[in-house]
Amino acid sequence: MRINILSLFPEMFTGVLQHSIMKNAQDRGAVEFSVVNFRDYSTNKHNNVDDYPYGGGAGMVLTPQPIFDAVDDLSKDSTVKPRVILMCPQGVRYNQKKAEELANEEHLIFICGHYEGYDERIREHVVTDEISIGDYVLTGGELASMVIVDSVVRLLPGVLGNETSHKKDSFSTGYLEHPQYTRPSEFRGLKVPDVLLSGNHKLIDEWREKESLRRTFLRRPDLLVEEQLSDVKKKWLEEFRKERD
Structure with missing residues (x-):
């Protein structure tokens, strides 16, 4: 470019x-x-x-x-x-x-x-x-x-090194990015969610997707188009509403 x-x-x-x-x-x-x-x-x-x-x-x-x-x-x-x-x-x-x-x-x-x-x-x-x-x-x-x-x-091919880095950024998926954690797994009594330490990538992906939706719901609800959500995500939204209320 x-x-x-x-x-x-x-x-x-x-x-x-x-x-x-x-x-x-x-x-x-x-x-x-x-x-x-x-x-x-x-x-x-x-x-x-x-x-x-x-x-x-x-x-x-x-x-x-x-x-x-x-x-x-x-x-x-x-x-x-x-x-x-x-x-x-x-x-x-x-x-x-x-x-x-x-x-x-x-x-x-x-x-x-x-x-x-x-x-x-x-x-x-x-x-x-x-x-x-x-x-x-x-x-x-x-x-x-x-x-x-x-x-x-930063979106140009080869710039970030890892080609998948920007694809899960906030707004790239339509939602805000899920929470991120790194070592140590416990710091001042604050622990990383167990699912991220489980090694089960299917559960990890599901957790990240759900937390991305949760963060978007709480911080930028204007980005959500509920009619376009899957049944699972609609169920999660109801869960978030009950937690908030």
Whole structure:
């Protein structure tokens, strides 16, 4: 995968992209990053990338020319049409399903804005996706793009080492992940559930499935579509309701 990030503050990405999973992904050839200061594409004699909004109002608006030219330049050698992602609080709420969708792409371009907003022509004629990571406003799009890049790159083949690692993550199955335990089996009087020490993988799988459903029911019931549950899972839900009540 090829990922280009357009930002006025490319130095913000140095630590994120050069450590941990992001570095491993690059070392393994799974992804190629470039962080580009789109101010370098400005044709304004002062290298300005923003201007006052027509009609008046507070703040400054990013002008179309540097963004248009930067995306054109980054796209010209691409063998596929890139997904151009605008980080914006007005965008579609980001989730694991969108991460899995983007992980199937070959080329992603992220636009990280600042100031009051973007010239609307950028949205209409350059961008393919507008994405928000939550109902709040950040100073710029850099932090939001880091979140998305991390969540996408870890899904690429070979990045995590164990190909099954991400498949049971929270939200990948539609539910929250089951509780996890490791050694020692008893710590300060707190014991690991016996079933996990039993060696019976069928019972362990059933316990994990049930606890995943329980955790989702207690913490994120909005993720449950009861009509789609098996009879066994519906029975578990009734059990959880009685325990709660």
